[in-house]
Amino acid sequence: MATLPPEIPPERSLIEYPSDFPIKVMGARVEGFVEAIARVAQQFDPGFDAATIEQRPSSGGRYLGLTLTIRATSREQLDELYRTLSTHPMVKVVL
Template sequence: MIDPKDSLIEYPCDFPLKIFGATQPDFAQAIAKVVQAHAPDFDSATIEMRSSSNAKYLSLTCTIRATSREQLDNLYRDLTAHPMVKMVL
């Protein structure tokens, strides 16, 4: 178990996640489902989207209300394991 005092983040806080993947239909909806599984109060209407210059890739910024390090760790794990996701920052 990680001691909350070891974290540089004070919870709860707004925490932006940047998720990258190939441009494809339903990418944003699939990512929103994963995020909402860990942050039920996340509003998918707040997702910021940006295409790469050649429109081959799409980046999504999802800002959640993070409540714990465990929540963020689990969310990162699920996002990075998702077949549509190339990278999560």
Template sequence: MSPVNESLFEFPCDFPIKVMGKSHPDFTDTIVTVIRQFDNEFDASRIETRPSSGGNYTGLTVTVRALSREHLDDIYRALTGHPMVKVVL
């Protein structure tokens, strides 16, 4: 009997991740550095940036090339564990 693949995604795939953090001049560059630990070809020009209405927070949508479920989980863990990041979706 073969193992059941529980993933809803076929890997590799481009996967958008939303990252929220306090507004800071280095926030975007810091997130790019974290992602490039897992995807050294990550294209920073594809980041969508949205400041909050009050300007206190910045939301980024970053699209990563996920090679496997484990790879994607590693990226999420690195982002959620970073002190500048408040929320990852």
């Protein structure tokens, strides 16, 4: 059973808000993946521009890595965005 990392108090956060924050997402290279992930990002950052998503296919071409840079306004926003992306059916990994 995996243990969760200890909760870091907001005053000890290394991230200053607001700031631009990159998030890496990997999923199968299928039709609609980029658009689905862009819609999630826009839910948490209404000013997010899908045209800024960086795409990198895996060496075998089966997977697609995306880098989204969102405007982070709070730790709660980032935590919820990570949870939402991590549970998305098209997503394999979120970093």
